[in-house]
Amino acid sequence: MTSRRTIGLIIAVVALAAAAMLSLALGTKSIPAGTILDALRPGALPGPGQAEDFQIVRDLRVPRTVLGLVAGLALGLAGGVMQALTRNPLADPGILGINAGAAAAVVLAIRFLGVGSVTGYIWFAFGGAAAAFTVVYFLGTRGRSGASPQRLALAGAAVGAALLSVTNAVALLDVSTFDRYRLWVVGSLAGGDLDVAASAGWFVAAGALLALALGRPLNALALGADSAQALGAHVGRTRLLTAVAITVLCGAATAAIGPVAFLGLAVPHAARAFVGPDQRWLLPYCAVLAPVVLLVADVVGRLVVRPGELEAGLVTALIGAPVFLAIVLRRRIGHL
Amino acid sequence: MRARGVAVKVDTRTVAVCAGLLVALAAIALLTITSVGARLTVAGAIEAAGGGGTLRERFVLTELRLPRLVLGALVGAAFALGGAVFQSLSRNPLGSPDIIGFTTGASSGALAAILLFGAGPTGIAAGAIAGGLAAAGVVYGLASLRGGGMTRIILIGIGVSAMLLAVNNFLISRARLDAAVAAAAWLTGTLNGRGWDQVLLVVAVLVVVGPVLLSYGRRLQLLELGDEVARGVGVRVGAVRLRLVLLAVAAVAVATAAAGPVAFISLAAPQIARRLTGSAPLQLLPSALTGAVLVLAGDFAAQWLFAPAQLPVGVVTGAVGGGYLAWLLSREWRKGRTA
Numbered sequence: 001m002t003s004r005r006t007i008g009l010i011i012a013v014v015a016l017a018a019a020a021m022l023s024l025a026l027g028t029k030s031i032p033a034g035t036i037l038d039a040l041r042p043g044a045l046p047g048p049g050q051a052e053d054f055q056i057v058r059d060l061r062v063p064r065t066v067l068g069l070v071a072g073l074a075l076g077l078a079g080g081v082m083q084a085l086t087r088n089p090l091a092d093p094g095i096l097g098i099n100a101g102a103a104a105a106v107v108l109a110i111r112f113l114g115v116g117s118v119t120g121y122i123w124f125a126f127g128g129a130a131a132a133f134t135v136v137y138f139l140g141t142r143g144r145s146g147a148s149p150q151r152l153a154l155a156g157a158a159v160g161a162a163l164l165s166v167t168n169a170v171a172l173l174d175v176s177t178f179d180r181y182r183l184w185v186v187g188s189l190a191g192g193d194l195d196v197a198a199s200a201g202w203f204v205a206a207g208a209l210l211a212l213a214l215g216r217p218l219n220a221l222a223l224g225a226d227s228a229q230a231l232g233a234h235v236g237r238t239r240l241l242t243a244v245a246i247t248v249l250c251g252a253a254t255a256a257i258g259p260v261a262f263l264g265l266a267v268p269h270a271a272r273a274f275v276g277p278d279q280r281w282l283l284p285y286c287a288v289l290a291p292v293v294l295l296v297a298d299v300v301g302r303l304v305v306r307p308g309e310l311e312a313g314l315v316t317a318l319i320g321a322p323v324f325l326a327i328v329l330r331r332r333i334g335h336l
Numbered sequence: 337m338r339a340r341g342v343a344v345k346v347d348t349r350t351v352a353v354c355a356g357l358l359v360a361l362a363a364i365a366l367l368t369i370t371s372v373g374a375r376l377t378v379a380g381a382i383e384a385a386g387g388g389g390t391l392r393e394r395f396v397l398t399e400l401r402l403p404r405l406v407l408g409a410l411v412g413a414a415f416a417l418g419g420a421v422f423q424s425l426s427r428n429p430l431g432s433p434d435i436i437g438f439t440t441g442a443s444s445g446a447l448a449a450i451l452l453f454g455a456g457p458t459g460i461a462a463g464a465i466a467g468g469l470a471a472a473g474v475v476y477g478l479a480s481l482r483g484g485g486m487t488r489i490i491l492i493g494i495g496v497s498a499m500l501l502a503v504n505n506f507l508i509s510r511a512r513l514d515a516a517v518a519a520a521a522w523l524t525g526t527l528n529g530r531g532w533d534q535v536l537l538v539v540a541v542l543v544v545v546g547p548v549l550l551s552y553g554r555r556l557q558l559l560e561l562g563d564e565v566a567r568g569v570g571v572r573v574g575a576v577r578l579r580l581v582l583l584a585v586a587a588v589a590v591a592t593a594a595a596g597p598v599a600f601i602s603l604a605a606p607q608i609a610r611r612l613t614g615s616a617p618l619q620l621l622p623s624a625l626t627g628a629v630l631v632l633a634g635d636f637a638a639q640w641l642f643a644p645a646q647l648p649v650g651v652v653t654g655a656v657g658g659g660y661l662a663w664l665l666s667r668e669w670r671k672g673r674t675a
Contacts, residue, residue, distance in 0.1 A: 090491070094498060139666050154430070155665060157494050161599065162658025168524050169651040173642065178520065179513055186502075186509045261498055311509070317502030324495040329482050 005281050008274060012288040016069075019295040023065040026299050028307045029056060064189040066197040067257060068295040068312070071189075074204040074253035076290020077211045078246050079264020080271070080283050084218040085242045086137070089269070089327055090153045093250045094261025097160030101132025102254035103185065104163040107170045111177050119199045126251035128163075133246060135159055187260035187313020189298045200256035207248035208287060214242055215280035222277065260313045262320020263290055269323060293319070350622060353612045357625035364632045365405050369397070372639045376401075403532050408635050408649070409628035410538045411527075411591040412601055416609075416627025417549055417620060418588035419602025421580050424560045424618045429664065430490050432603040433468075433588050437493040439597040440500045441471020442589065443523050446596070447504055450519050451511045457533065460522075461593030468589055471496060525598030525650025527635050534594040541590040545583050550620055552580060557617035598634075598650045600657020601627050607664065 025036055031053045038044050039057035046054040075093060082091040093099050105128025109115040115124065136159050140152035171181040183191070220233035228235050253260070271285035294312055297319065301310035369381050376384065376393055383389040384397040419432040433439050445467015449455035455463060475496055479489040504523065508516045521528065555576050558566040563573050588602065605627035606618050613622050634656070635649040 095494065135662070139662055151665070151669065153491060153494055155662065157435075157497075158658050158661040158665060160658075162655050162662070165524070165599065165651050165654025165658065168520065169642075169647055169655070172517070172521060172524070172647065172651070173645050175513065175517060178517060182505070182509045182516055182520070186505045261502065311506065314502050314506045317499050321495055321499035321502075324498070325478060325492060328488060328491045328495060329478060 005275055009281075009284060009288065012285060012292070016288050016292050016295075019292045019299075020065050020069065022299050023068060023295045024057065024061050027056070027061060027302050028309070029053075031056065059193075060190075063192055063194050063197060064298065065295065066194060066201075067189050067192045068298055069291045070197050070201045070204050071253040071257045071260070072263065072291030072294035073208060073287050074200075074249040075260060075263045075294070076267045076286040076288075077208055077283060078249035078253070079290070080268040080279075080286035081211045081214060081218065081242050082246055082264065083268050084222065084279055084282075085239060085246070086140075086152055087222065088152050090265070090324070092262060092265035092324075093246075093254075094259065095153055095265065095324070096133065096136050096156035097158075097163060098129050098133050098136070098156075098246070098250045099254050099259035099261065100160040100163040100167070101128040101130075102126075102251050103259050104128055104167045104170075105131075106255060107167050107177070107181055110180070111170045111174060119195075122199065122203065122252060122255040125255035126247055129251040129254065130243075130247040132159055132163060133243060133250075137243070184258045186311040187258040187316070188311040189257055189294075190309065190311075192256065196256055200252045203248050203252040207245050207252065210241060211245040211249065212283055212287070214238065214245065215278075215283050218242065218279040222279070258313060260294075261317055262324065263294060263316045266316075266320040266323040267293055269327065350613050350615070350619060353609075353622050354625055357612075357622065357629055360629050361409060361625070361632060364629065364636055368405060368632070368636045368639070369401050372636065372643070399531070403535050404527050404530060404635070405632065407530050407535045407538065407594060408527050408631045410535065410542060411595045411598065412605070412627035412629070412631030413546075413624035414538065414542060414587040414591035414627075415598060415601035415631075416605035416623045417546070418584040418591070419627075420606035420609075420618045420620055420623040421549065421556065421584035422602070423606050424556050425577060425580060426489075427560060428490075429603070429607055429668075432606075433472075434597075434600055434603050435490055435493050437471040437475045437496045437500075438468045438585070438588065439592065439599075439602075440497040440504075441474075442468030442592040443597050444500045444504055444507075445470070446522065446593070447507050447519055450522070451507050451515060457537075457593075461537065461590070464593045465589040468592065469585065471500065472585070521648045522596040523650075524648040524654065525596040526648030527595055527631075528646050528648065530595065538590055538594050541586060545587050545590075546624075549580070549583050549587070552576065552583075553620045556580060556620070560617050596648070596650065598631060599654035600661065601630055601653060604657050604660050605630055 024040070025031075025033065035050055035053045036057055038050070039046070039054040040062070078093055079091065082093070082096070083089060085091075102125040105124040106121045109121045109124040115121045136152065136155045139155040139159070167181075171178045217228075217233050217238040220228040220231050221235065221238055223231070225235050267290040268282065268286050271282055271289055275281045275285055294316065297315035298312040301312055301315045304310060366378070369376050370378060376396060380389055380393045381397055384393040387394075419434075422431050422433055422436070423429055425431070442464040445463040445465070446460045448467070449459045449463030453459060475489060475492050478492050482488060508519055508523075511519060555566070555571050558569060558571055559573065559577065566573055591598075606623040608630075609622040609626040610616075610618055612626070613619055630653065631649060634652040638647040638649050638652045
């Protein structure tokens with residue numbers, strides 16, 4: 001069993017490398033493989049007629065590939081720990097309104113505090129994500145019969161709708177804010193640069209280490225709070241640390257590429273089908289597979305409507321929503 | 337005799353509530369006329385209404401304020417009527433068009449009409465109706481694959497809405513900036529820049545739909561008690577339900593076409609009306625009046641709070657309504673009731 005999982009993880013890493021390569025190689029303009037490899041060597045100078053190709057690879061394709069890796073890893077892991085914490089197969093940063101919280105905070109910061117750079121508004125994204133998750137979590141888990149998947153999804157929809165109104169209000173007050181907002185809210189890897197990826201990357205790295213370290217206590221939590229307590233797990237501490245990890249991962253990813261929905265939902269399900277419910281294996285799979293999906297979605301978006309592009313956020317929604325619907329249709333559903 | 341006495345008693349409170357709501361409507365209208373934008377004095381407004389006053393006063397009243405107030409009230413009533421019918425038939429406060437995907441579908445249809453085909457008001461209305469029906473059809477179609485009742489329909493609605501939201505965002509990101517701003521305002525639900533044309537459109541539909549729906553009020557209350565109860569007193573359940581759904585869809589669709597999907601009116605108005613009248617079954621007329629009050633109050637707040645900016649009314653109803661839904665859910669769940 002373990003060797004099967006190890007081999008699977010190695011294959012997933014190879015797939016990730018392949019997806020990254022595709023993301024560097026494919027795009028609106030066809031560039032010969034040799035030129036791409038030359039451009040990737042630091043310090044290499046473009047040969048005659050290669051200047052434009054070098055620029056495309058270095059300034060456009062490398063940054064968006066790195067962004068895809070960082071944001072994909074963050075959203076996949078966030079979805080994985082979120083589903084474990086809430087014991088809820090419908091948990092997703094988009095469905096639970098967390099991305100909406102980060103988005104509202106970012107737009108407020110841009111409009112009223114004049115924050116312009118990702119390094120500035122990433123903190124607001126954390127604040128918004130934390131606030132939204134806290135509200136939805138408490139709303140969805142209070143009451144006698146405790147949390148149910150349906151309740152959390154509904155609470156997320158309610159809070160998300162209210163936050164979306166706030167975001168719309170702010171964006172519509174000012175045309176230039178709206179213009180930036182509408183390009184960001186689709187969820188695109190294009191247009192970012194390495195600075196954005198780097199500043200988000202540090203937070204994602206920290207959040208990812210925390211999330212991966214939580215595998216064992218989350219396994220205990222899966223048995224229910226009482227059993228976990230009896231097994232000696234620190235239930236309160238685990239929940240708090242998981243919430244911190246979710247906030248950091250979702251906030252950083254949303255600040256970097258916009259509110260991308262469904263990636264954090266679909267990937268953990270696909271991974272669980274292969275490795276089973278053990279979080280110590282499941283979470284690494286999520287971390288590796290989610291960037292694969294995001295990068296492939298981005299590449300597909302670049303190719304299907306050449307010379308135009310479809311944003312990665314649109315493609316993941318079109319792929320992920322059917323997964324959500326399939327889960328809803330397959331599960332036995334009780335009352336809310 | 338006793339049953340009759342009870343009926344009269346309920347009616348007294350309902351009548352009082354309806355009268356109170358009408359007074360509230362008039363008060364908000366007066367407040368809007370006297371304190372928003374190009375303000376009129378009370379005396380000036382009365383004079384202008386009688387055909388006197390200055391040219392400016394007459395213009396502000398008859399071309400700016402009145403159409404907006406009338407449209408706001410009608411749209412609110414239409415959303416509330418549609419919501420009350422849906423909630424009543426599904427016996428669930430969450431069974432409103434907002435939740436089950438109809439509204440988002442209507443938005444996608446209208447957006448496509450605006451941005452892809454450059455459609456005018458008629459085209460937008462057609463797009464909204466087609467999109468709403470298609471989305472509702474998909475949601476119900478998927479739900480009927482497995483049964484599972486309202487809960488599954490609501491969850492499918494959330495999934496379909498989330499996907500359509502991504503499509504809407506994409507369409508907006510690709511449009512020219514001015515068209516995108518207009519489309520985004522429409523998507524939020526707005527009374528800005530609406531005139532007597534839209535009022536006529538809504539009136540034409542509501543004149544037919546409203547009285548018919550109200551005449552079905554009694555049978556709707558019987559249906560809410562259960563199919564067996566309704567059948568037992570001679571209601572033809574299947575036929576009545578189909579007619580009610582079609583009428584409700586027409587009401588919501590025409591309101592969406594005229595003002596955009598003003599958030600949460602369908603959900604909140606029937607519930608607020610129920611609490612005001614203190615009656616267990618949903619009542620259509622108080623719901624419609626509550627919806628009208630909510631939209632006019634929201635529009636007043638949107639214009640007054642953020643003046644001189646003209647924010648869409650849906651921003652206010654969305655923020656307040658989302659909070660209301662959250663409160664409603666937590667209240668029902670704390671009681672341990674199934675919502």
